[in-house]
Amino acid sequence: xxxTVYFATNRAPIGAPDDWRSYGTDIVTPSDPSQITYxxxxxxxxxxxxxxxxxxxxxxxxxxxxxxxxxxxxxxNPGRNLLIFIHGFDNSFENAITRAAFNRxxxxxxxxxxxxxxxxxxxxxxLGQLISFPxxxxxxQQDQTMAGQSGLHLMSFFANLLPIVTxxxxxxxxxxxxxxxxxxxxxxxxxESWLSHGNGDAALFDEAILAAADERYDxxxxxxxxxxxxxxxLASRISIYFSDADQVLKVSELVNLGxxxxxxxxxxxxxxxxxxxxxxxxxxxxxxxxDYDRTFEYSHQYYRRSPGVRADIAQTMTGVIx
Numbered sequence: 001x002x003x004t005v006y007f008a009t010n011r012a013p014i015g016a017p018d019d020w021r022s023y024g025t026d027i028v029t030p031s032d033p034s035q036i037t038y039x040x041x042x043x044x045x046x047x048x049x050x051x052x053x054x055x056x057x058x059x060x061x062x063x064x065x066x067x068x069x070x071x072x073x074x075x076x077n078p079g080r081n082l083l084i085f086i087h088g089f090d091n092s093f094e095n096a097i098t099r100a101a102f103n104r105x106x107x108x109x110x111x112x113x114x115x116x117x118x119x120x121x122x123x124x125x126x127l128g129q130l131i132s133f134p135x136x137x138x139x140x141q142q143d144q145t146m147a148g149q150s151g152l153h154l155m156s157f158f159a160n161l162l163p164i165v166t167x168x169x170x171x172x173x174x175x176x177x178x179x180x181x182x183x184x185x186x187x188x189x190x191x192e193s194w195l196s197h198g199n200g201d202a203a204l205f206d207e208a209i210l211a212a213a214d215e216r217y218d219x220x221x222x223x224x225x226x227x228x229x230x231x232x233x234l235a236s237r238i239s240i241y242f243s244d245a246d247q248v249l250k251v252s253e254l255v256n257l258g259x260x261x262x263x264x265x266x267x268x269x270x271x272x273x274x275x276x277x278x279x280x281x282x283x284x285x286x287x288x289x290x291d292y293d294r295t296f297e298y299s300h301q302y303y304r305r306s307p308g309v310r311a312d313i314a315q316t317m318t319g320v321i322x
Contacts (some may be wrong), residue, residue, distance in 0.1 A: 002057065003101035005041045006071055008160075009123040010153040011093055013037060020056045023093035027125045030149055033156030034065035043101035054098045066160050075118065076167035081174045081317065083107070083117035084161070084205070086154075088181025089143045089214060092128030096121060103178065106304050110314035114174065117317075122157055124150040124186050137255045147186040154190025155197060158234070162202055169203070176317055177205040177235065180303065181248075184213035184262065188227040191234060195225035201233045207316055208235035211303040212243065213262035214252050220267045220275070228262075232280060239316055241303060242266045243286040248300035282321070284312060 010033075015022035017037055028035035040061040043054040061068040067075065075082065085103055087096040100121035107115040125146045129139040165175045179187045187210075194202075208231060219228040231238060242263045249261045266283050269275055276283070292298060292305040302309050315321065 002042045002044055003054065003104055003119075005043055005097050005100045005104070005119055005121055006039075006067070006075060007041055007097060007100070007121040007123060008036055008038045008067075008157050009093065009096075010036050010150055011123060011125045017062050018059045020059060020094055020097065023123070025125045025127050025146075027146060027149060028153070030152055033153050036065060036153055036156060038063045038065070038067045038071065038160075040071055041097050041101075043098050054101050056094060056097055065156075067164070072164060075120070075164045077171045078118040078168055078173055081114055081117045081176065082165060082168055083119045084175070084177045085119060085121045086177070086179040086183035086186055087121070087123060087126070088183045088212075089126060089140060089147075090128060091123070091126045093123055095128055096123035096126070103304055106310065107314055107317070110310050112314035112318060114317040114319070115314035117176070120161075122154065122186075124153070124183075126182075140252070140255055143182060144185060147182050148189050150186045151189025151193040154186060155193040155199070158190060158194055158202070158204060159199070162204060165204060169206075174206045174317070174319065175204065177208040178211065178303075179209070179213070180211045181263070181300065182214040184210055184215040184228070187231070188215055188219055191231050192225050192227060195230050195233065203236070205235040206237070206319065208238045209241065209303075209313060209316070210238065210262070211241045212246055212249065212300050213240070214249060215262045217260040217262045217264065217266070218268040219262055221269070237280055237282065239282040239284060239313075240266055240270075241284045241286055241309065241313075243289075243299070243302060245287050245294060246299050246302075247296045282316070284309075 011023040012026040012028045013022040042058045045054045085100045104119040126143045222229045224230045289306045289308045
């Protein structure tokens, strides 16, 4: 079975743009979003039971600076909800696209109609390396830098999405953002760039799902539009998934000189309902979910490994919170 993944990437291609191997770790000119590649990928052999994220079989509908008209037409009337996915640390381009395909199938496997989505991925130039030598944290810091430098590109991506999601919503679709791990570091840069460049409030997302966020835990406390303080201006509701059992974020906290991560215990002052009105913010503590293999890596991937967490996210996608 082929899974369709619409995508945008600010990775600078070093070869034929329809060859996934051309997308490495270099970033396009930060000040020129017209160089962002937009295309459609087809991924085969996604196996949820074996955690196999599949193989990219083909890339087509290539365009720069915006989606092709064919992709715009498809996404404007998808016949299902839309899921926008921003990946995290240690993801090559291949990882990012196949993970987007896996997520689409994973949530569709919940049996909840609202969670059977069309997926759009944004891939920023992570190195796709977990450990580096001689300094084991050097690749992590390089990824963090690249995620932050992707802010203007994400702003442009959001600008291209806005008319698409507006039409899709008119046609009955809901729109979800899923940012995982360091994808939230990229997200804060994109939101800040959006508002700093004079863009106002925008109905981009019905739900923003921030999973295992490798972002500062005080991100929502910055003066607007700093970091994630203004994400509420782009999303109707924000669901923050966190876990004290996340071993990867414990290492991240050490690398970041003891700075607590948003995905460990949620945001600073999360119990303050004035700062975080319950109608707009959901706080989901995933520490107690043990229905998956909590290895070092999987402890950070519970959003796509735990059936219980999946059920919560799928229910969130319906727009009705039990």
